[in-house]
Amino acid sequence: MPELPEVETTRRGIAPHIEQQTITRVIVRQTQLRWPVPTDLTRKLSQQMLQRVVRRGKYLILSSTQGHMIIHLGMSGRLYLIEPTQIAQKHDHIDIIFAHGKALRFTDPRRFGCLLWTQEDPYQHTLLKDLGPEPLTDDFNGNYLYQQARNRTVDVKQFIMNSHVVVGVGNIYANEALFKAGIHPQRSAKHISLERYEYLASAIKHILSAAIQQGGTTLRDFISGDGKPGYFQQHLSVYSRGDQACLNCTTTLREIRINQRSTVYCPQCQR
DNA sequence: AGTGCGGCCTGTCCGC
DNA sequence: TGCGGACAGGCCGCAC
Numbered sequence: 001m002p003e004l005p006e007v008e009t010t011r012r013g014i015a016p017h018i019e020q021q022t023i024t025r026v027i028v029r030q031t032q033l034r035w036p037v038p039t040d041l042t043r044k045l046s047q048q049m050l051q052r053v054v055r056r057g058k059y060l061i062l063s064s065t066q067g068h069m070i071i072h073l074g075m076s077g078r079l080y081l082i083e084p085t086q087i088a089q090k091h092d093h094i095d096i097i098f099a100h101g102k103a104l105r106f107t108d109p110r111r112f113g114c115l116l117w118t119q120e121d122p123y124q125h126t127l128l129k130d131l132g133p134e135p136l137t138d139d140f141n142g143n144y145l146y147q148q149a150r151n152r153t154v155d156v157k158q159f160i161m162n163s164h165v166v167v168g169v170g171n172i173y174a175n176e177a178l179f180k181a182g183i184h185p186q187r188s189a190k191h192i193s194l195e196r197y198e199y200l201a202s203a204i205k206h207i208l209s210a211a212i213q214q215g216g217t218t219l220r221d222f223i224s225g226d227g228k229p230g231y232f233q234q235h236l237s238v239y240s241r242g243d244q245a246c247l248n249c250t251t252t253l254r255e256i257r258i259n260q261r262s263t264v265y266c267p268q269c270q271r
Numbered sequence: 272a273g274t275g276c277g278g279c280c281t282g283t284c285c286g287c
Numbered sequence: 288t289g290c291g292g293a294c295a296g297g298c299c300g301c302a303c
Contacts, residue, residue, distance in 0.1 A: 113297095163297090261297095262294095
C-alpha cells in the first residue's frame, strides 16, 4: 500500500473516527520496523487527546498536545479501525486504543513502515524537512520541475520518484504519468523542455487525483480482505502491461528496469 | 551536490 | 509435493 492516494485514502478513512478522541493506551507487539518503535507510547499518550491526522507526502502525522506520531506505511503497511477485542494476528504490530471503544491497528507484513515519535515540529523532523512539494498543490508545476531539473543527469523517471523533488510519485504512478505525458522514462531530466514538463506535471496531478477519487490503487500483494483488487488497477495503461499492446498505438510495450524498478513504456509514444 | 547502490522484510510465484 | 531462489516495493544512508 505504498503510494500517495492510498495514504490519503487511509487518512480520510481514519481521521473522523480518531480526531478529538482520547487515547487510553498503546500496545506495541513488534518494535523492529524500518526504525525502532518507541516502547513507552502508553506513558507518552495515555489520557491525551489525539487532535488531528495530517498527511505530508506518504507520511501520516497523528498529533496530540504532547507530541506527534509520524507513521509511514512502507510497502505493505495498513492502518485501520478495529474493535479492541479483535485478536491480533501475526503482523499486527501496534494498537492505539481509544476511550470511545475503538482502536487503530497498524499491520505491516514486510515491516518497511515506521512509527516514530517527536515532540518537536514534525515538519522539521529529519525525514520530513527536505521533502519536495505536494503534487496536488500549485507549488508543483511544470516550471518548478524544469528549474529543478537543471544540471540533473538522472533519468526523468528517477527524478520524479525522488521525494526531495516531489512527494508521492511511486513506481506505478511514475510509469503511468510518463506514458500520459509521452516522455521516455530514460530521458535525462535536464534534456526535457519546459513545455514537456508542463505536460508531465499535469499528468501527475491528473493521475494522482483520479486515483484518490477511486480510493487508491492496489498492488499484486495488496488484495484486500475480500480478495478484490483496487479499482484503479483497471485504469493502468502501462504498469504491469509489459509485452502487451499500447492502448494508444498498439505497439508492444517494453519492460525494462530503472534503478531496480520495473519500468514499462511505449517505444513509439514515449520519446 | 548529485548519483548509484545496498539493505531492510515477507509473501508469492516459478522451476526443478 | 517440497524446496530454493527470484522478485516486488519505498526510501534511507552511505560511498564516491
